[in-house]
Amino acid sequence: MRKKFISERLGEFISDLFGTGTGWLTFVGALILIFYIILAVFSPQIAPYNPTERVGRSLTAPNDQFIFGTDNLGRDVLSRVIYGARIALMIAFIAVAIAAGVGVPLGLISGFIGGPFDRVLTLIMDAIYSFPGLILAIAIAAVLGPGVINIAVSIAVVYTPTYFRVIRNQVASVKSELYVEAARALGAKNYEILMKYIFPNVLPSIVVVLSMNLADAIMTEAGLSFLGLGIAPPTPDWGFDLSNGQRFVLSKAWWGLLYPGIAIITVVLGFSMFSEGLNELINPTIRERR
């Protein structure tokens, strides 16, 4: 058995509630995602204020002018939540790209050539995999220091083994299939076999893992920046804004805590619904149910 992605687990919960194969769920998930992607891409146009500039009195409760209120430096919380989507999605996409970019080729090669190389690599990947992901990410983020790429790398390290394992195991089983044997007998080169026969076979799993991985990446990023290991302030970031908001709970400034949290939850739900739908669409049989 393996660890499950947050979105995978959520997918199970969601299909428990609504039943499987509900296309509208995927649709709702996709809508949420499109909403956040639009927020991220067009944040300068959508956000009412500059998110890093003082625009009102500090800790103003939500009112007509600032519908989500202002933070301790008089910055507009709504604008920060909108811009926060940018950082969250950007880091998540980069992290997933790196994890897949490293994990998939390694998995392909390792599964294909086998032998001691495969065994050592599998051991390393299993070691990383067995470790609580966030704790590993914390250590690496602390080492690399702040910065979008650095945070993305620390998240990517955690998820690389997942890609590796999924791909490696599939390759190992596919490579002994008859058509691969036949291609080999016909004198196809290793590279050709890998790209022509094996890769297309594992592609659907990659897509599914990718889509499921995004919610986890966003959650991990929020955790890292909550612990003060995220990107440098004043760049708007949900996790950082939450830990900053925590300083003012006694002033009862709940708006600094509520809205970034809701943003994280909805985006994670959106990804989960979407990937659940995608999973059922692409891989109706691969799912490990229960």
Added chain:
Amino acid sequence: MSLKSYIITRIILALPMILVLLILIFFILRIIPGDPVLAILGGKAPVEVIEAKRHELGLDKPIIIQFFDYLGDVAKGDLGVSTLTNRPVWNEIKDRFPATLELTIFAFIIALVIGIFWGAEAAWRKDKPLDISARVYSIFIYAIPVFWLGLMLQLLFGIYLRWLPVGGRLSPRVSLDIKTGLLLLDSLITWNWEAFWDVLKHLLLPGITLGLVISSIFLRMVRNNTVLMLSKDFVKAAKARGLKPRVILYGHAVRNAFVPIFTIMGMQFALLLAGAVLTETTFSWPGIGSYLVLKIKYRDFPAIQGAIIFFALFVVIISIIIDIVNALVDPRVRY
């Protein structure tokens, strides 16, 4: 293969994994741009003092030598000395570990209680409001970041209602004879009720926060398995014999649904630990998780390494134990 040799094999198989983790941790932490010596001494110390400190900590040796030194020490159970406090890391971890253990056990119990009772009742009333609310609950509780949940509970119970403390383990005026470090247990064995209530109050919010997050998985497992069991013949037979519904539900269905639940407990352990780091930080719980976060701020290498190695060992040991117990409980899992 006998059980004994299964256990031995299982442990031997874990060794290379631990070694790989040690190597990873060591080298990852050595490429940090920060200098631990400067972090300790600050900008005020003269150059000679800095050099002396570096020598004292063995940081002037080649990295490979440092690594083997370290490996040897770890094998001897020596995790080095914290560069921040000059205390042996092992002592510091030993001081803090009971707090993490207490929190995780408490959270686990909360998750189990929620999971079993809500799950069983939901299965009994399949597709009724209680069941549907359980499913809605699972979705939301799982999508919520644990630290945000903690903050919201703090805001509600600690700050608006002022019912519960939002941090720490023990009120200053409450005295308690500390024996095991598990304060709840300590207060029980010394019959110190005042301390018991106080400790429990402190444990409640962080415990619930962490417990809720993993409860949804148990809830789903119990519910779905119980639904399955309730449709089985032996349940029907029990019904026919006129047994009370509660007896059928808990005595037969839930009990039989329990084996797969036990398996998944082990899987949740890593999740629990990661959650513990965030929960401890949110609630200032003086355990290993907040220890790690604190030490990272000071680039206290030996302490960070020690904490991570401790986590690694903890995960490996728990997974071995769970495998073994599984093998004992479930005759289908054979060595």
Added chain:
Amino acid sequence: MRKLLIILGLLLVVFSFAAKDVIVIGTTDKIRTLDPANCYDYFSSNILQNVLAGPVDYEIGTANIKPWLFESWEVSDDGLVYTFHIRKDAYFEDGTQIDANVFKFSFDRVMKLNGDPAFLLTDVVVKTEVVDKFTFRVTLKSKFSAFVSVLGYTVAFPVNPKVYPEDAFYEFEPSASGPYRIAEWIRDVRIVLEENPRYFGPKPKTSKIIIQFYENAQQLRLALETGEIDVAYRHLDPRDVLDLQNVPGIKVYLGASPQIRYLVVNVKQKPFDNPLVRQAIALAVDRETIVNDIFVGLAKPLYSMVPAGMWSHEDVFPKRDLDAAREILRVAGYSEENPLEIDLWYTPSHYGTTEADVAQVLKESLEQTGMIKVKIKYAEWSTYVEYFLNGTMGLFLLGWYPDYLDPDDYLWPFLSVNGAKSLGSFYENENVEDLMTAARAATEQISRELIYKLVQNYHAAEIPYIPLWQGSADCEAHEDITGIILEPTQIFRYYILERK
């Protein structure tokens, strides 16, 4: 189900009682070590100052030295040899008498172990001697008039040779010789202090003090408001301090703090090697907004490295003037179209939670010239220290907490060549260093004062540092607690606290 609810209800009842002979102090500071040989952080030292007796003390509420374990002392004519006479009725809690041998053991141990604060002794002391049982002699490397002040710091506090190993740091409770002894120490949770019956001095006003440790300012404030603690000392957020001033039953004490905060400018790095750039930045920084918005009036703007209130202080830096800043930037060749682009660095946890906010305000204030573009960067403390030592950072926030209260400690560490190197400004001016050396040797305060004023003016002309603000010390307590004095020496004396 109902039973469960009743039990839960019981659990939620908040216990609150206050014994008369116990005072609880809460803090967010941490204890690193209680070994004087390695103790160099504020809170650990402060605990030691209440648990150990030191060679000399300060008169309460002042910075005037008074005898403690040393009844009297003589200094040789050349200023190098100090002979101290130890009082004969001082013991550790186990009955070990504090005599010259104990002092020699302690001093030698500090210098041998070479812990964090050891340089305070090793830099000046060349030899320690036991003259007779109650006479202790120290020989210095060179004349150093502030030596007796150094003895007021915990590094010079004697330790019990029967408890402290000679060749290793000691990680447990110290053997008490001061007003209190440590009855219980649960690390990171609390320390319980009890009256030390063997202490030779006056009895503490309150026989039991509990120090409870909190992780953050919110928890500390909540604990104070709910009555869990009587006194909150160190590190509430400025906004909390302001809020608490309006909470009935709680009294806020404000005092001076010797800490100063400033920007360091690396004078060897482009574009900061251009004095015009430094001048423009110094003119554009907005101290008032920092002080009023972030510190809600609990800090004071600072216009020299020597803090206001200390002798020889002079406001040598100009007030904010954006037009003048623009003018200078234009002369330096910058314009709205071709702005000055700089990085501004800060470190997020070392100076408390407000640091990111300070960086943000500084960025805004510089950008208000319309001719400067600022990028904010940060690094955790250890990385930060490395970056400023190797000259990576050009403009960064730093703070200073003096080792002794003298203008010398606000100027020498910054403007001497070695000092400037160790703080990342890389400023070099031999004239200034000569002036400061002369001030160290001078005996008349008036001539030292003149020299220090001159040095401050040199500093304001060349701007290797831009002073920003000086902090204030604060303490919050329930009204029934008396005896809270925020001293210029920053010693917080638990033994004069009392519940009325």
